[in-house]
Amino acid sequence: PLKADVKNFKPDCGRVYLVGAGPGDPELLTLRAVRLLQQADAIVYDYLVSDGVLAFVSPTAERIYAGKRRNEHTLRQEQINTLLVKLAREGKQVVRLKGGDPFIFGRGGEELQTLAASGVAFEVVPGVTAASGVSSYAGIPLTHRDHAQCCLFVTGHLKDGTADLDWPSLVRLNQTVVIYMGLGGLPEICRQMVAHGASPELPIAVVQDGSLPTQKVVIGTLANMAGRVAQAGLKSPCLTIIGEVVKLHKELAWFEQTKSAVAA
Template sequence: MGLYPLFADLTGLPVLVVGGGHVAERKIAALLAAGAQVRVGAPTLTPVLMQQVEEGKLEHHAGPFQPTWLNGMWLVIAATDDRDLNAQVAAAASERRIFANVVDDPALSRFQVPAVVDRAPLTVAISTGGAAPVIARRVRETLETELDHALGPLTALAQRHRARITQRWPDLPERRAFYDWLHDGPVMALLRNARSDEAEQVFLDALSATEAPASKGSVLLVGAGPGDPGLLTLRGLRALNQADVILHDSLVSEAVLVLARRDAERIDVGKRCGGRHTQQEQIHQLLLDLAQAGRRVVRLKGGDPFVFGRGGEEMEFLRQHGIPCEIVPGITAAVACAAYAGVPLTHRDHARSVHLLTGHGKESLDAMDWPALAQDHQTLAVYMGVARLDEFTQRLLQNGRRPDTPFVIIENGTLPQQRVVSGVLHELPARAREQAIHPPALLIIGEVAALAHEHAWFGSLHA
């Protein structure tokens, strides 16, 4: 280990920054956030630093560097673009046994400023000892995706009650088990959902209980997005990495599933037209059984759970049976597929509203307000409509939608095999048959669909 890791409490301590440019500005911002009393030495300052001096947040030593500036300092950062001057600052600091950091010059530095993941009061610091700062930054970016933002308030909660936790669980293994429950159980979930008062009450109840709290199962309804794994949300990725069991739809791509925890059990509960079909009641019971067995369950759905995903029904069922249930939204197909086809769903000149519709089943079609849907200057985004394109087109035309209204069908949207077929409304069924369109496919009807010809940027466009 080349460097000795150290977290410094700089609250109220004087720290010197030599240099008044934008690099010094960034360093000073971090020092001020840590509570240091910052003094900046430089002939000139950026407007931001000058304003901070005027507001009394900084002290300013004007003019060229003087070794006497170091008197009484605990740390010094040299942030000028003059290496000789930086070396002079570092040498003067070394003579006074003051730790110095020279920005982008590890050879002159006695300490390094790490890349930081901030979940205050939890802080994760990453350093390469100045060897490769970009690698440290990339590691920080990875950790940002992995570490839940609720870790901050969870750590603060544990900090406030640390003495009580130690008193209640004097045995170290039992105390460790309690902290595991704190992280994996209902307290963390409540903090994640911005319910801090309830989280603290559950925490206090556990401290007062005669027996150690038992881990309970839970369910997260997670939107996997339309297929491209890059469109999975950070919250969704964290859920996949914490799951014991994943119940996934057939539309969830393998590229998304491989991001999950490797030892998580996968159960395919997809509903396939003309093929194997998992009844919704079976899915409900499976979710209940797994959660009651103490498993952390992710119900992974293509797109968004609450947009034609029956997530509302599953949430209601779980809540009725006392199972904790969280919702992690996903990017729904209408938004993602339209974007990947270069089609804005709304546009100041072409579409003042957008309707999300499903063409799955005759009952859905019969329930629609066709005169309203046939109006111009609105966008219709139709899910699961490939099997009923003839009927859908006929009803729109019969209710006054113009035959030359543009459309696009996006097959396998956001995936490498994406195809976009375009045309006008009266030829929609014929064009779909001609191009052998198959599910999954999203249909967009409206003036905005014509923009695909100018702005399509992903996959193939068949005009």
């Protein structure tokens, strides 16, 4: 398991707090996350961190944007790792702020390995991961006794840029599949799932800006979803949910109903 090497800690060093910012709605932040944002000397934050979350940052803190989008990286991962070490060695209290939860497709483990090897003290503050937060705001329970007894989280693109997933594991019955960062590869994902035995009529949802006022949910099937997403003009960040639980969206879409009521 990842842990800091206490023997190598330097007493004049600062500390890095790896903090999950949740899916976007600032009210989903943990109390500890808010406290650290208000006390930090420096914030290194990602593209997926919402403006509402950043509003909690102390006005005196140094803000460093290290966002990474598809084929567009402000800083390479190695540069971010080095930056965190540098800031801590300057004696600063540093918050490394990541959308969702830093240990679920957030590269948090990679960054902590560098900190541990460099003798920099760190702590981890979990966040509400996108799968949980976005599905909740979309009114799609990830498990349900009538529809899904397990849930699988996968990333839509791997470290080498491919989408060569374990397709047989994705098409098992009575499960929900949640795909992070899979919008660009959605047509291929749908095609491969059908080719490996999934029903073309398997329900699928793609959610843009989950938990934010701009949230948009598109519902379809493996057979027609690529066309529906293109027609709707969805853009990242999006989360994809595949499984029979998607059928519950219409009945349980509380957030959309709340937005409609407020607008009225």
